[in-house]
Amino acid sequence: MAGITRVGAYIPFHRLGGDTVRAVWGSGSPRASRPLAGFDEDPITMGVEALINAAGWGDSEVDSLYFASTSHPYAEKSNASVLAAAADLPEKLFTLDAGGSVRAGTSALKAACDAIEAGSSKSAAVVAAEKRPSLPGSPDELSLCDGAAAVLLGKGEDVAAEIEAIYSWSEDFIDRWRLPGEGAVSAGDAKFIQDYGYVRQSVATVEGLLEQTGATREDIARVLVYAPDARTHAAIARKLGFPESAYPENPLIARLGDSGAAAPLLSLVDALQGAEPGEHIIVAGHGSGGEAILLRATDRVHSLRSQRGVGWSVERARPIPNYGQWLKFNGLSPEEEIKPFTSPSILWKENRATMRLMAGVCRSCGELQYPRQQVCNACGARDEWDERKLSRRGKIFTFIHDYLPPSPEGFITMATVELEGGGRFYGQMTNQVKDDVHIGMECELVFRLLHQGDGYYNYFWKLRPAE
Amino acid sequence: MSGNIAGKVAIIGAGITKFGELFEQSYNDLVVEAAFEAYADAGVSGEDIEAAWLGTYLPLGWGFDGTGGPSLAEALNLYPKPVSRVANYCTTGMEAVRMAAMAVASGMHDVVLAVGAEKMREVPPRGSLVAQHVEKLHPMYSKGRTAPGSFAVLARRYFEEFGADKEDLAEVAVKNHYHGSLNKRAHFRKEITKEQVLKAPPVTEPLGLYDCCPTTDGAAAVVLCRAELAEARFDKKDYVLIDGMGLSCATGYITTAFNPKFSFIGFEATQEAARQAYEQAGVTNPREEIDVAEVHDCFTITEILNYEDLGFVEKGEGPDFVKSGASRLGGELPVNTSGGLKSCGHPIGATGARVVADLTHQLLGRCGDRQVKGAKRALGHTLGGPGAVSSVFVLSKN
Numbered sequence: 088m089a090g091i092t093r094v095g096a097y098i099p100f101h102r103l104g105g106d107t108v109r110a111v112w113g114s115g116s117p118r119a120s121r122p123l124a125g126f127d128e129d130p131i132t133m134g135v136e137a138l139i140n141a142a143g144w145g146d147s148e149v150d151s152l153y154f155a156s157t158s159h160p161y162a163e164k165s166n167a168s169v170l171a172a173a174a175d176l177p178e179k180l181f182t183l184d185a186g187g188s189v190r191a192g193t194s195a196l197k198a199a200c201d202a203i204e205a206g207s208s209k210s211a212a213v214v215a216a217e218k219r220p221s222l223p224g225s226p227d228e229l230s231l232c233d234g235a236a237a238v239l240l241g242k243g244e245d246v247a248a249e250i251e252a253i254y255s256w257s258e259d260f261i262d263r264w265r266l267p268g269e270g271a272v273s274a275g276d277a278k279f280i281q282d283y284g285y286v287r288q289s290v291a292t293v294e295g296l297l298e299q300t301g302a303t304r305e306d307i308a309r310v311l312v313y314a315p316d317a318r319t320h321a322a323i324a325r326k327l328g329f330p331e332s333a334y335p336e337n338p339l340i341a342r343l344g345d346s347g348a349a350a351p352l353l354s355l356v357d358a359l360q361g362a363e364p365g366e367h368i369i370v371a372g373h374g375s376g377g378e379a380i381l382l383r384a385t386d387r388v389h390s391l392r393s394q395r396g397v398g399w400s401v402e403r404a405r406p407i408p409n410y411g412q413w414l415k416f417n418g419l420s421p422e423e424e425i426k427p428f429t430s431p432s433i434l435w436k437e438n439r440a441t442m443r444l445m446a447g448v449c450r451s452c453g454e455l456q457y458p459r460q461q462v463c464n465a466c467g468a469r470d471e472w473d474e475r476k477l478s479r480r481g482k483i484f485t486f487i488h489d490y491l492p493p494s495p496e497g498f499i500t501m502a503t504v505e506l507e508g509g510g511r512f513y514g515q516m517t518n519q520v521k522d523d524v525h526i527g528m529e530c531e532l533v534f535r536l537l538h539q540g541d542g543y544y545n546y547f548w549k550l551r552p553a554e
Numbered sequence: 555m556s557g558n559i560a561g562k563v564a565i566i567g568a569g570i571t572k573f574g575e576l577f578e579q580s581y582n583d584l585v586v587e588a589a590f591e592a593y594a595d596a597g598v599s600g601e602d603i604e605a606a607w608l609g610t611y612l613p614l615g616w617g618f619d620g621t622g623g624p625s626l627a628e629a630l631n632l633y634p635k636p637v638s639r640v641a642n643y644c645t646t647g648m649e650a651v652r653m654a655a656m657a658v659a660s661g662m663h664d665v666v667l668a669v670g671a672e673k674m675r676e677v678p679p680r681g682s683l684v685a686q687h688v689e690k691l692h693p694m695y696s697k698g699r700t701a702p703g704s705f706a707v708l709a710r711r712y713f714e715e716f717g718a719d720k721e722d723l724a725e726v727a728v729k730n731h732y733h734g735s736l737n738k739r740a741h742f743r744k745e746i747t748k749e750q751v752l753k754a755p756p757v758t759e760p761l762g763l764y765d766c767c768p769t770t771d772g773a774a775a776v777v778l779c780r781a782e783l784a785e786a787r788f789d790k791k792d793y794v795l796i797d798g799m800g801l802s803c804a805t806g807y808i809t810t811a812f813n814p815k816f817s818f819i820g821f822e823a824t825q826e827a828a829r830q831a832y833e834q835a836g837v838t839n840p841r842e843e844i845d846v847a848e849v850h851d852c853f854t855i856t857e858i859l860n861y862e863d864l865g866f867v868e869k870g871e872g873p874d875f876v877k878s879g880a881s882r883l884g885g886e887l888p889v890n891t892s893g894g895l896k897s898c899g900h901p902i903g904a905t906g907a908r909v910v911a912d913l914t915h916q917l918l919g920r921c922g923d924r925q926v927k928g929a930k931r932a933l934g935h936t937l938g939g940p941g942a943v944s945s946v947f948v949l950s951k952n
Contacts, residue, residue, distance in 0.1 A: 425685070429693035441694045457812055458695055464806070464813075485711040485818050488759040489703040491680075492688045498759075499698045503707060503811050503818070513811035515698045526714050537697055547694040 089203035090246030091382070092210075093239040094356040094391050095140025097133050098122045098232070098343065098400035100518050101407050101416070105229055111410045112224050121344050123407065124218045124233040126416045126495040127517055127535040130156045131166055132546065134216035135173040135534040137235035140395035142212055145175030145443065145476060149239065151208040152182045153199050155191035155215040155348045159184055160544055162267065169546060170214060172442040173534045175476070181208065189263075189313065191215065191348040192236070193372025193380060197253050199240050200380075211240040217347040222271045223419060230316055232344030234400070236352035247387040248359055248368070250380060254296035257376035260284055263315065281319055285373065289313070289323045292377030293369060300381055304329050308366035311354040313373040317341035339397065355382075357397040362388050403518075415495035423493040429540030439474070441547060444532070446510055447472035455509045479532040480553065481506035486516070486524055502550050504530050517549040529553040558798075558834045562659040564784035564952070565794040567596025567777035568911035573741045573899035576771040581619040581673040582629040584773035584904075589630050589669055592911070596777035597788055603777070604663040606632055608639040609650030609670035611902035615686055617673035620903065626669055641903070643938025644850065645801070645945040646670060647774065648906025652799050652945065654778050664780050664787075670907030671773035679769040696808050702758040702766050702853055704940035707811065709760050709855035711818035715870075720760055722873035723854035724751035727764045727896060729882050730851060734893025736883075736924040741770045741899030765854040770899030774908035784952070794914045797931070798837070798948040800830025807939040816941075823944035824863035824937055831933075832865075835948035840865045844887060844948075845929040846916050848909040850937040851894040857881075860935060861889070864946070883924060891916065891924045909934040910947060917951040 105119030124133065134154060142149060154167035167182035181202075185195040192215035199211035216235030221227035240250075262284035263274045274280060289312050297303070310333045314320035317340050324334045339346070339354050346353055355370045362368065362384040371379040407413060414420040439445040440458055447459035450473060454465035457477055462469050486502035500516040502524070516524065517535055531553040537545045569591025571584050579587075585608075593599060606627070610620030619625045623637035642649040647670025654668035677685075687700045712718055728748055734740035746764060754763035784790040804823035810816050828840070837843050849864065851857035858872035866887060867875045875881060881889035892898040892912045895905060913932040915921050934947040 423680075425689055427688065427693070427697065428690050433693055437694075455814070458809060460806075460809075464809075485707045485714070487703050487706040487710060487761075488756070489698070489700055489706070490756055491700045491702065491758060492698055501698055501703055501707070505814070509814070511812050511814050513696065513699075526710070537694065540693060545693055547697070 088249045088251070089200045089240055089242055090249040090385070091238045091359065092241045092245040092247060093141045093394060094359055094396060095137045095237045095394055096235065096353055096356045096396045096400060097136035097140060098234040098397060099124045099128055099133065100400065100403045100405055101125050102404050103228065103413050104406045107406065107410050108229055115229050119229040120406070121229050122232045122234055122404070123413060123416065125517065127537070127549065129160045129218050129536055130158050130216035130235065131160050131169050131544070132535050133233065133235035134170050134214045134237070137216065137237040138170055138174045138212060138214050141237035141239050142174060144479060147176065147210065147239070149176050149210045149212045150180060151199065151202055151211040152176060152180060153185055153195035153211065153213045154183070155185040155195040155213070156217055157186055157189060157191065157348050158218045158220065159186055172438060173546065175443045188374035189347040189350070190372040190374030190378060192350070192352045193370065193378035196238070196352070196380060197255060197378055200250050200253065203240050203242055209241065213238050213240065213352070215349040215352045217349045219345065219347055220265070220270050220272065223414065225271060227271060230344050232346040234343070234346045234349050234353060236349050236356045238352060238356065245387070246385055247391050248382045248384050250382055252296060252300045252381040254292065254299045254379045255376070256292065256295055258288065260288065260375050281322065285314055285319045286323050286326050288377055289371060289373055290326050292371050292373065292379045293327055296369060296379035296381055302367070302381065306367055307333055307369055309358050309362065309368040310334055311351065311358055311368065311370040313350050313371060314340050315345050353397060359384065359388060360392050360396045360398070364388055412495065425493055427538040427540035427545070429545050434545070444477040444479070444548065445474045446477050448475045457510050477510050477512065478507040481512065481530060483524070483526055483528045483530060484511065485526060488521060500524055502530065504550055512548070512550070514547070515549045516551065518551045523552065555830060555833070559655060559659055560797045560834050561795060562781055563655045563778050563796045564781045565776050565796065565910065565914050565949070566779055566784050566788055566790050567592040567598065568914040569595060570739055570774045570908055570911050571772050572739050573770050573772035573901065575675045577675065579771065581617045581671060584673060584771065585626060585629040585669055585671050588671065588773035588775040589667060592667070592775040592777050598665065598777055600630055600632060602665050603632060603635065603667045604665055605636040605657055606667040606669065607650040607653045608637065609641070609646040609903045609907060610639060610672055611641050611643065611646045612686065616677045616681065620671060643943055644852065644902055645906055645936040645938045645943050646903040647908060648910065648934065648936045648945040648947065649801070651776060651907055651910050652801060655796055655799065658778050658780055664783055666778050667775060668778065668907060669773060669775040670904040672901035672903040673771050674769050674901055675771050692808055696811065700758060702761050705853040705856055706758040706761045708818050708859065712855060712859070713760065715819055718873045720752060721748065722858065722877070723765055724748045725876045726851060726854040726857045727751045729876060730890050730894040730896040733883060733891050733924060734897025737893050737898055740893040740897050741768055742893065742897045761853055761855070767852050767895040767900040770901045772899055772901040772904045772908065774904050774911045776907060776911050776914065792918050793952050794917050794949050795952055796947065797950050798831035798834030799946065800827035801943070801945045802826035802830065803943045805942045807942050810940055810942055820859050820863050820869060821937060821941040821944060823941055824860060824935065824946070827944040827946040828864050831946040831948045837948060840933065841867070841887060843931060844933045845931050846891060846913065846926040847887060847889045847933040847935070848892060848894065848913055849889055849935040851890055851896045852900060854896065856937065857889065857894070864933065864935060883926070888926050891921065891926060906936045906945060909936060910949070913949050917949060
């Protein structure tokens with residue numbers, strides 16, 4: 088039976104605090120703390136980090152990749168293929184971008200599961216990521232959550248949580264929606280969409296699964312349902328009627344906010360990392376109908392605990408210093424215009440070096456060179472290279488804080504890092520605390536949006552403190 | 555190296571424009587002013603010039619002109635002579651002189667002109683300095699790198715390894731601004747204090763505003779001829795001879811900071827270019843044998859590294875060298891009596907030619923308040939492409 092073999096999650100470290108919002112708008116819960124994608128983060132970069140947390144970097148045999156989001160950076164052009172390159176997945180790969188509904192995460196999970204069951208895929212990765220759109224001063228700016236989750240699916244001994252059943256149904260229903268190009272989500276009549284949308288539909292989704300499988304409420308250890316806010320989550324839970332212990336004590340919707348299509352998978356990853364063997368778990372996605380998935384944790388479920396999940400990210404949370412930063416992160420304050428040079432043909436030619444960080448090792452003299460030249464810079468041999476992937480971890484050799492380039496933070500920290508296993512990487516730092524940066528600091532390379540040269544996204548690796 | 559330039563080429567004329575933000579002058583105006591000053595100094599006219607080299611680093615980046623030889627031929631009416639443009643990062647102007655000198659040494663030409671020119675302030679400083687790095691270059695590698703950033707990484711590493719600090723760097727700025735105050739062609743002619751340097755806003759930590767050279771317009775030119783002709787044809791009693799010249803490309807432009815062998819405490823390019831020049835000139839103890847030097851102080855840290863890379867002092871001793879006053883006017887080896895890039899200014903393509911022209915004036919005793927008395931032998935140095943390439947000249951009075 089198909090099941091989940093590995094998990095990963097990533098929640099951006101930045102937090103927009105309720106007190107920060109209150110200082111500007113005079114309202115907003117002072118306890119609120121919204122995870123906020125940095126200016127160099129989007130669903131692709133967050134998805135890459137979650138995927139690497141789940142699958143490792145280039146040592147998986149994933150043959151199909153499903154990328155769910157309602158906020159895919161590209162409306163036209165594959166988003167999943169960027170994830171595949173940055174996570175160094177094999178090139179023989181099926182990719183699919185799933186979107187259109189906050190249900191896309193569970194829908195993608197179903198599609199992947201079906202492919203495993205059908206034998207067309209041996210190892211599938213499902214990634215769901217969101218950078219949730221919200222306008223300044225709107226309640227959404229504190230209630231939404233950016234982030235990403237990833238699960239790997241397969242069959243056999245590696246399975247940590249078997250997928251026993253999936254129930255799907257469809258009903259056209261307008262609760263929340265967004266038209267192309269709009270910067271915020273619209274919502275219908277609050278009372279109507281809560282009672283007839285979230286509560287009624289979620290109950291129908293979960294009860295449909297129970298009916299399909301013959302499971303009873305007492306069989307289920309954990310129930311994870313989607314809701315746009317904590318109040319609605321509580322209403323759904325009451326109506327569903329599972330024992331109180333089946334619901335997370337402090338659900339992610341209350342802890343972090345509404346992460347859209349990523350929410351069910353984030354909840355699932357978090358639940359699986361706390362699950363005991365034998366537990367049954369239901370995770371449900373919502374949107375014009377819904378999906379409910381029944382899983383059973385196997386003896387291997389504890390193996391998921393060591394992977395970077397929600398807890399790992401949350402431990403690193405840090406409030407942004409002021410409201411202006413949030414405006415800048417979202418391009419809502421005027422910035423000096425820069426037009427970084429880029430070129431699709433360069434990006435394509437050098438894809439293995441820039442996305443997969445492939446260096447060259449000279450067959451004649453053993454020199455490791457990155458970026459690699461055709462002619463070895465040590466011995467002069469021409470085209471005598473073996474590819475070797477750089478390590479993504481190293482220590483700062485030297486660094487600076489540069490105030491010249493325009494940047495939402497007012498400066499860019501650049502560092503040269505000596506990588507474990509050889510080679511150096513020179514580039515921008517991210518998520519650094521300026522005064523903490525020092526020679527010898529441990530850093531890891533993380534995939535980030537470098538700039539939007541020529542109107543498309545240019546992604547590359549940045550250095551993040553790893554201490 | 556199988557050949558030797560020593561004694562073969564004479565510098566018989568030098569011209570330098572005022573350096574600064576020259577909004578009233580065009581690129582061609584600068585070229586004409588520098589070249590005609592050099593003609594007048596040499597006692598030649600355009601008709602005597604057999605061939606010419608133009609050094610301009612980035613023609614279409616901030617100005618319009620200087621893309622090729624015709625830019626110079628047009629400005630000076632050198633039609634239809636062989637004129638070429640060279641570019642080699644911040645050694646560009648020196649490279650124009652080197653090409654011109656080799657053409658004379660080869661016997662191909664008797665009298666030639668080398669001009670370095672850069673018109674940087676047709677756009678705001680950010681348009682030139684920041685845009686070039688942040689906007690251009692490879693789409694991925696080094697994005698975010700700036701000129702001060704490329705040298706500040708060395709400052710940080712140098713501090714780490716030798717315990718130097720920002721106060722040491724400030725000594726260079728104070729000295730060069732003092733020298734610049736004595737140079738009527740310098741961009742900045744005001745002395746500054748160490749406190750001002752240390753309190754200046756950060757540009758690229760650990761470098762502050764006064765650790766950085768300005769964005770400057772300017773041009774310089776020299777007339778070279780076969781050494782025998784200096785007196786025989788042009789009646790020169792006093793002139794300057796090229797004793798040695800070296801050029802080294804020791805690392806890549808973008809890849810320097812990725813290179814595990816790059817020390818970040820000095821420049822192999824400078825060391826190698828100096829080795830070549832010293833070998834030709836027969837210099838074995840530069841600190842003793844050089845009387846005056848112009849070195850590439852694009853940033854204060856660079857001057858300290860240069861002292862060491864050029865062999866004036868051992869690695870790690872640069873800060874003490876400047877603190878002791880050795881490199882100040884009146885010291886044992888005055889460095890950057892023009893004010894250097896720091897205070898005289900750094901129009902990229904002009905700088906190398908300006909260094910040669912300025913040292914020519916020093917060796918011929920024309921520098922007034924900033925004259926190094928009795929200077930017989932001079933060293934000029936430029937460094938470009940964050941340390942990828944360096945050029946060194948050794949000059950002497952005939």
